[in-house]
Amino acid sequence: MESVTPVKKQPMPGPENQEPHLTETESISPWKEAFWQLRKNKLALVGLFIIIFFIMIAIFAPFLTSYSYQTLNAADRLQGPSAQYWFGTDDLGRDIFTRIVYGARISLMVGFFAVTGALIFGSFLGILAGYFGRWVDMLISRIFDIMLAFPSILLAIAIVAILGPSLQNALIAIAIINVPIFGRLVRSKVISIRQEEYIMAAKAQGMKNGRILFHHVLPNSLAPIIVQATLGFGTAILEAAALGFLGLGAQPPTPEWGRMLSDSRQYIQSAPWTVLFPGLSIMLVVLGFNMIGDGLRDALDPKMKN
Numbered sequence: 001m002e003s004v005t006p007v008k009k010q011p012m013p014g015p016e017n018q019e020p021h022l023t024e025t026e027s028i029s030p031w032k033e034a035f036w037q038l039r040k041n042k043l044a045l046v047g048l049f050i051i052i053f054f055i056m057i058a059i060f061a062p063f064l065t066s067y068s069y070q071t072l073n074a075a076d077r078l079q080g081p082s083a084q085y086w087f088g089t090d091d092l093g094r095d096i097f098t099r100i101v102y103g104a105r106i107s108l109m110v111g112f113f114a115v116t117g118a119l120i121f122g123s124f125l126g127i128l129a130g131y132f133g134r135w136v137d138m139l140i141s142r143i144f145d146i147m148l149a150f151p152s153i154l155l156a157i158a159i160v161a162i163l164g165p166s167l168q169n170a171l172i173a174i175a176i177i178n179v180p181i182f183g184r185l186v187r188s189k190v191i192s193i194r195q196e197e198y199i200m201a202a203k204a205q206g207m208k209n210g211r212i213l214f215h216h217v218l219p220n221s222l223a224p225i226i227v228q229a230t231l232g233f234g235t236a237i238l239e240a241a242a243l244g245f246l247g248l249g250a251q252p253p254t255p256e257w258g259r260m261l262s263d264s265r266q267y268i269q270s271a272p273w274t275v276l277f278p279g280l281s282i283m284l285v286v287l288g289f290n291m292i293g294d295g296l297r298d299a300l301d302p303k304m305k306n
Helices: 030-040 042-059 096-132 134-148 152-163 167-193 197-204 209-217 219-245 257-267 273-300
Strands: none
Touching: 030 042, 030 273, 042 096, 042 273, 096 134, 096 167, 096 209, 096 219, 096 257, 096 273, 134 167, 152 167, 152 219, 167 219, 209 219, 219 257, 219 273, 257 273
16 A cells, blocks of 8 residues: 655745844944934024035135225215125225125134133033032032123123223133033033943943043033034124124224124114124024034934934
């Protein structure tokens, strides 16, 4: 009798019988992911375009105009915008367009150096207060509280009044009043970081505090620092314009936008272009930095991501 070998029934292909298809995904660094998030933010890109536009104007100012920002021409005083004078002239016959493009150098320089100084000293004090705590934290925090108890512009006026009115002293004053803003921001970030496991592990391995601060704490605190620094650029330019308007910042004939507003305020009705273009320049630069800052905050803050 012939034996019959049973045939094993093969399962029919179906979703429940198919092996899962595994795909390898490329790991993306947080900074690269933030860059892609920033590229999707149209308002941030508009702000970036505005800032690049003014930076290019500041760099190529000598090639954009044939006039000098300090040459007086009484015969052409208070001339309206024309083909010869694109933005008109002021009460001393100086070309306003020339003073605007050279003024971009002043405003961007003040914003950069003031924010850089505040960032360095504020971050250093904030790291010390947040990492070591105890009496170090108490001392530094009380200094910050005292500084923040004064309105920022009044504190800046007091500092410039002591040092003397000049662009350099206005820059120093703006840097000083912004130190506690960066300091408190970094301090709060460091307090949350110092309890992380990798900090505990570094201490257990005998790593020195200085190395822990610069190799672990500071790099993980960069995101809020970058956002605040970007927003601080606009604030510093606005504060420099306020000091210049009060006569405590840049002195004549330096083409600083706030000083230009102050010199032209009496002609606001008879020659409004003398006030319009400096004020519009301040507004656009501050708006550009604020838009970039908001975009960076959305890109670097995990809670803001979709």
